[in-house]
Amino acid sequence: MEEKVFKTLDELVDILKQRGIDIPDSSARDYAKRVLEKNGYYNLINGYNKLFLDPESEIVKYRSGTTMKEINDLYQFDRVLRHIFFRYILEAETQIKSLISYYFSEAHGHKNYLIYTNFNTSLRDSESKITSLIAEIQKQLASRSSDPSIEHYLKVHGYVPLWVLNNILTLGTISKFYSLMLPQERQNVSRCFNIMDKELENALAYISTVRNFCAHGNRLYCFRTKKPLSTTPYHEQLEIKQNPNGEYLKGKRDLFACLIALKRLLSNNDFKRMSKELYRAIGTLDKKLCLLSRDQILNEMGFPDNWRNLNNL
Known part of the structure; x- marks a missing residue:
């Protein structure tokens, strides 16, 4: 070598x-x-x-x-993509955290997120999953104990309410938290988005992965993952083609799948703003392309030609 x-x-x-x-x-x-x-x-x-x-x-x-210029143009485009996706994932993340803390605290009180039996113990491997989650929360809490808001509650009250704690928890941890909540609480949250709780669990896990890519500056435009997004009505409505196994060829394991997930989690106005920013970024790159084509870029992103129709669905 x-x-x-x-x-x-x-x-x-x-x-x-x-x-x-x-x-x-x-x-x-x-x-x-x-x-x-x-x-x-x-x-x-x-x-x-x-x-x-x-x-x-x-x-x-x-x-x-x-040319080096076109390679660099693609590189700069990817930076813009990361900024767009990261910003709107944060919008969804804020609402998700708020809803989870509200419905969990409503059911169990303000400081009971470290109690094992307040989670769904009937799930497969629940013991290891719940204890792992509690340990993860404690670790993140300890690492941020010097934050003013955290420090204040620990000194004055001896605990940190979930609605304060969720500001420091990662989206990945919140995603795990949601997956382990009791069924009624999960459904209370998912009902706010008009989707099933399993669909919300899947969407949270998916956008969490993309968020990590954005936060660490990883290449995003050609993002792929092994665990697919759940099939949604949007896949059929956009007439996305399927492979011989029946899986949609786009919007399942790519960046477009993240956009579909955000379509379900963001307000209509936020999603339309995001779509407009993406359209503008793609158009700006298209004007700079010489060797590559717009279609090649969209294909790498997993975006079908009619991706903007998501705005109207």
């Missing part, structure tokens, strides 16, 4: 040029060095070169017409 040794910016540019990226003059070379210096070779090239590679070449070879 070839050893990965340090290379200067000039050496990296030479490698890219040898592999087929169009770097015709000193100006293009300077640009390539600037974007590599700013974003890093691994983040920029290894992260975003997939669509630019020659699929018929047995070695790393770029398609004719590939």
